[in-house]
Amino acid sequence: MSALTQYIELHDQHLATIEAHAPAALNTLRRQARQALEGAVLPRKGQEDYEATDLNAVFAPDYGVNIGRLDFDIDPAAAFHCDVPNMSTCMYYTYNDIFHPSTTARKVEGGVVVESLAQAALNHPELLHKCYGRLASLADPTVALNTLLAQDGILVYVPAGCTAEKTIQLVNLLNYTRPMMVVRRVLVVLEENAHARMLVCDHTQSTEVECLSSQVIEVFAGENSTFDYYDLEESGPLTRRVSSIYVRQQAGSNVLIDGITLTNGVTRNDYCVTVEGEHAETQLLGMTIASGTQHVDTHTHLDHRAPRCHSNEMFKYVLTDQAVGAFAGKILVQPGCPRVEAYQGNRNLCASDTARMYTKPQLEIYTDDVKCSHGTTIGQLDDEALFYMRARGISLDEARNLLMQAFMADVIDAVRLDTLRDRLRYLVEKRFNGTLANCGACAAACK
Amino acid sequence: MLKIKDLHASVEGKEILKGVNLTVRPGEVHAIMGPNGSGKSTLSSVLTGHPAFTVTGGEVEFYGKDLLALSPEDRAHEGLFLSFQYPVEIPGVSMVNFMRAAVNEKRRYHGQEPLSASDFLKLMREKRAVVQLDNKLASRAVNEGFSGGEKKRNEIFQMAMLEPRLSILDETDSGLDIDALRIVASGVNQLKSKDNATIVITHYQRLLDYIKPDFVHILYKGRIVMSAGPELALELEEKGYDWIKEMHNSSAE
Numbered sequence: 001m002s003a004l005t006q007y008i009e010l011h012d013q014h015l016a017t018i019e020a021h022a023p024a025a026l027n028t029l030r031r032q033a034r035q036a037l038e039g040a041v042l043p044r045k046g047q048e049d050y051e052a053t054d055l056n057a058v059f060a061p062d063y064g065v066n067i068g069r070l071d072f073d074i075d076p077a078a079a080f081h082c083d084v085p086n087m088s089t090c091m092y093y094t095y096n097d098i099f100h101p102s103t104t105a106r107k108v109e110g111g112v113v114v115e116s117l118a119q120a121a122l123n124h125p126e127l128l129h130k131c132y133g134r135l136a137s138l139a140d141p142t143v144a145l146n147t148l149l150a151q152d153g154i155l156v157y158v159p160a161g162c163t164a165e166k167t168i169q170l171v172n173l174l175n176y177t178r179p180m181m182v183v184r185r186v187l188v189v190l191e192e193n194a195h196a197r198m199l200v201c202d203h204t205q206s207t208e209v210e211c212l213s214s215q216v217i218e219v220f221a222g223e224n225s226t227f228d229y230y231d232l233e234e235s236g237p238l239t240r241r242v243s244s245i246y247v248r249q250q251a252g253s254n255v256l257i258d259g260i261t262l263t264n265g266v267t268r269n270d271y272c273v274t275v276e277g278e279h280a281e282t283q284l285l286g287m288t289i290a291s292g293t294q295h296v297d298t299h300t301h302l303d304h305r306a307p308r309c310h311s312n313e314m315f316k317y318v319l320t321d322q323a324v325g326a327f328a329g330k331i332l333v334q335p336g337c338p339r340v341e342a343y344q345g346n347r348n349l350c351a352s353d354t355a356r357m358y359t360k361p362q363l364e365i366y367t368d369d370v371k372c373s374h375g376t377t378i379g380q381l382d383d384e385a386l387f388y389m390r391a392r393g394i395s396l397d398e399a400r401n402l403l404m405q406a407f408m409a410d411v412i413d414a415v416r417l418d419t420l421r422d423r424l425r426y427l428v429e430k431r432f433n434g435t436l437a438n439c440g441a442c443a444a445a446c447k
Numbered sequence: 448m449l450k451i452k453d454l455h456a457s458v459e460g461k462e463i464l465k466g467v468n469l470t471v472r473p474g475e476v477h478a479i480m481g482p483n484g485s486g487k488s489t490l491s492s493v494l495t496g497h498p499a500f501t502v503t504g505g506e507v508e509f510y511g512k513d514l515l516a517l518s519p520e521d522r523a524h525e526g527l528f529l530s531f532q533y534p535v536e537i538p539g540v541s542m543v544n545f546m547r548a549a550v551n552e553k554r555r556y557h558g559q560e561p562l563s564a565s566d567f568l569k570l571m572r573e574k575r576a577v578v579q580l581d582n583k584l585a586s587r588a589v590n591e592g593f594s595g596g597e598k599k600r601n602e603i604f605q606m607a608m609l610e611p612r613l614s615i616l617d618e619t620d621s622g623l624d625i626d627a628l629r630i631v632a633s634g635v636n637q638l639k640s641k642d643n644a645t646i647v648i649t650h651y652q653r654l655l656d657y658i659k660p661d662f663v664h665i666l667y668k669g670r671i672v673m674s675a676g677p678e679l680a681l682e683l684e685e686k687g688y689d690w691i692k693e694m695h696n697s698s699a700e
Contacts, residue, residue: 383498388535391495392549392605393523393556402548406539406588 002041003059004145008034011148014067021069022151023121026185029133033147036138043141052326052358053268053297055142058240063181063212065149071098076173080203087419089169089199090114092154096174097182099154112164112196113157117185120155127157131189135218135246140270142242146183146216153185158194160222167197167417174213174239175205184215190225190253197228197417204235210265212240219246221253223277228256228416234436237265237292244270251277251306256416258285260424261296262431271300278308286315287411289404289431290323290355297326304333304340307367313344316411318404318432319355330362331372338369348378349407351400401432448473448510448644449613455504456493462503463489465669471613474641478655478680479648481666482688487648488532490666491617495529496522509613523549524556526612526643530602530619537589542601545589546571546608553609574607578634596627603634614638615646620654632657652684667695 011018011034019027045054076093077100092114093100099116113124120128138144158164174182190196204211221227235241241264249255259269273282288296302311317325327346348357361374381403389399408428415421430436449471456464463486471477481487493500494507496519507514509525517525537545550570551561562570575585578600590598599619606614616635620628635645635658647658655663655677663679664671667688672695673679683691 382535382537384535385537387497387519388531388537389545389549390519391523391529391531392545393520393553393609394545394548395520395552396518398548398552402540402544403537406537409539 003056004037004040004042004141006062007059007065007145007149008037010065010067018067018149018151021067023118023128025121025125025128025132026117026150029147030150033138033144036144037141037148040141040144049299049328051328051360052324053266053295055242055268058212058242058266058268059145061179061210061212063179063210065181065183066097067149067151069098069151072096076100076171080171080173080205087167087169087199087423089167090164091169091171094154094170094172094184096176096180097152097184099152110162110164111159112162112168113155114168115155117153117155117187120157124155124157127189128155128187131187131218131220132185133218135220135248135274136216136244137246137272140244142214143216143244146185146214146244149181149183150185150216151183153187156186156188156196156198158190158196158225160191161193162191163194164196167199169199169201172200172202172213173205174203174211174235176209176211177206179210181212181214184213186215186217188217188219188227188229190219190221190227192223192225194222194225195227197230199230199232199417199420202231202233202235202241204239207236207238210238210240212242215241215243217243217245219248219255221247221249221255223250224252225250226254228258230258230415230417230420231260233261233264233267235264237294239265241265241267241269243268245272247271247273249273249275249277249280249282252279253277254281256283256285258283258287258415259298260286261288261290261294262427262436264290264294264296266295268297269299271298272303273301273311274303274305275309275311276305278306280306280309282309282311283414284311284313285411285414287408288315288317288319288325289408289428290317290325291320293322295324298328300329302329302331302342302344304331304337304342307337308339309337309341311342313342314411314414315346316408317348317357318351318407319348319357320351322354324356324358326358328360328362329374330364331374333365333367333370333372335366337367340367340370340372342370342372344374346376347407348376349381349404350378351381351404398433401429404432405429450508451505452507453505454490454493454502454507456489456500456502458489458500463669464493466505467666467669467671469664469671471644471646473612473644475662476639476645476647476658476660478660478663479646479666480650480663480680480683482692485666486669487666488617491529491615491646491648494522494615495519495527520552521556523609523611524553528606528609528611528614530599530606530614530616532617532621534590534593534598534602536591536593538591540589542585542587542589543571546605549605550608570608574604577607577637578603579630580604595622596624599623599627599631600634603631603638607634607638610638611643613644613646615648617648618650619647620649620651628654629657652680655680665691667691
């Protein structure tokens with residue numbers, strides 16, 4: 001049986017409740033999503049672009065959904081200590097699926113708006129109507145399912161010419177006592193010459209039950225806008241995450257998306273970037289550190305539809321124990337796009353005999369005058385380097401850690417936020433030497 | 448300090464060392480010479496515990512401990528040091544982090560507190576001077592992009608940092624121009640004391656002009672076939688190895 005059925009039934013039986021707790025723009029699209037799901041099935045393992053991950057199995061457990069929008073009587077800021085302190089960010093939380101502007105959040109300056117979609121429906125109804133769901137493809141059943149059940153989310157709106165000086169940080173906390181699915185939407189709209197950076201941290205505080213977070217993020221990058229999006233997952237072994245990021249770039253825009261997984265259960269990250277204007281720049285970066293039975297699957301689709309654009313894609317994995325990694329990336333250069341430069345790299349280190357990496361780089365080029373490349377490597381730790389370090393008195397474990405950290409150095413260096421880069425170096429070191437606190441007892445353990 | 452008794456070792460099933468005997472006492476400098484393929488580098492690899500080599504017989508005692516039973520890192524902690532013939536490049540690992548890990552793991556092994564950041568940097572500065580190693584090299588990744596001479600100087604710098612009781616210099620002179628050779632040799636001589644010892648593995652007499660050996664051994668076909676004073680090295684320089692080969696081969700028949 002398709003895992004979708006239970007959620008469609010939930011929707012059909014409780015449509016009135018769902019709609020009552022959601023803005024009109026979400027409800028309008030919900031009807032299209034319902035149609036799109038007619039006869040749809042979730043991808044199973046082995047299907048094209050799902051060689052390593054069974055999404056049907058990910059959605060199969062009977063997850064509850066908080067359609068009544070019950071709030072939780074908790075102050076997330078008090079219950080959570082961030083892994084990236086001293087950043088001086090504008091901090092926001094979602095606790096399970098409820099948006100909390102932190103009481104300690106500094107006011108965002110210069111006309112920048114960060115609010116729940118429910119508030120946006122009141123304050124910026126036209127924007128919501130114009131942008132919500134315009135990038136995410138309902139042909140993807142996981143996106144359609146998210147759209148079917150989404151009731152709220154977050155809007156980040158940077159009006160023309162505005163700059164968000166401080167990084168906008170969004171901390172997503174999962175803390176449930178029974179298996180639940182969180183349905184999250186994030187809408188980011190940058191108008192012309194708008195500039196912003198975002199850091200999103202995913203944490204799971206509950207350690208007893210399985211949770212699933214389904215998220216769809218849409219980013220509109222207007223002409224000459226710049227946007228950095230850092231996505232740091234530090235969830236737990238029982239967390240399932242299915243995330244899709246859709247980006248549309250206009251001329252002269254500069255977008256960096258960086259997906260980092262330090263701890264998780266099963267994660268599928270889709271990145272879909274469409275470059276529509278000339279002289280746009282795209283950085284698509286990723287770093288995965290996986291041990292135990294962690295499973296991280298990345299899928300990227302970079303669609304160059306305009307000439308004279310530049311994109312650089314680099315995803316790195318370090319896998320140990322029985323961890324599984326997957327990467328499938330496609331660069332598409334449409335006809336009539338001369339002088340596009342697009343590079344893709346996927347470098348992987350399998351540091352145990354039982355770790356598995358699946359990788360599939362793809363280029364599809366329909367214009368002659370372009371520079372494109374892709375490269376994939378899967379390697380093991382260098383035995384001679386290990387022995388050299390041991391001969392100097394460095395223990396085997398420490399030598400392995402040093403080599404694994406070194407492997408990640410360039411993707412960490414590519415982070416454009418100084419404080420985050422330094423912090424990441426530290427977190428990665430802690431991750432490799434096994435002292436990164438699992439976030440269950442976050443407030444106490446992270447310093 | 449070091450007693451090697453009837454050491455046999457093989458790599459990929461092929462026996463390379465066929466009964467090596469050697470005793471080294473504190474304050475001594477031993478040179479091991481011999482033609483290509485006689486097992487000189489195998490001996491240094493086996494003593495430091497390279498996993499590709501299998502010891503098939505014999506024993507090695509280091510300050511009363513069974514050296515062969517120790518892991519490579521513990522051999523280093525006990526005071527054994529190998530200057531690699533081919534130092535390994537480790538991109539992404541800075542010299543500072545590499546040396547700090549090495550120094551502090553040794554301190555921990557001996558029940559000492561790790562060095563503070565400032566004490567450690569001071570030590571780095573002090574020891575760099577021994578081989579005139581540029582600060583720029585010390586702040587780069589381990590051996591990455593170093594010239595041949597810089598790599599060998601870096602080996603002696605690491606030796607200075609770790610203050611070993613027994614150093615094995617495996618063809619430290621190969622790939623060195625005459626100036627670099629002097630700097631490296633002078634570094635080794637500065638580190639020499641009555642309490643530590645050095646084994647110099649080399650093809651040529653040249654290095655032994657700078658690092659004066661007390662004993663010269665000839666390793667051939669996996670055995671030490673001749674031991675004498677420093678004059679043996681000069682004789683070899685003059686006559687080559689053929690007479691040794693002939694003598695050995697005829698006596699073996």
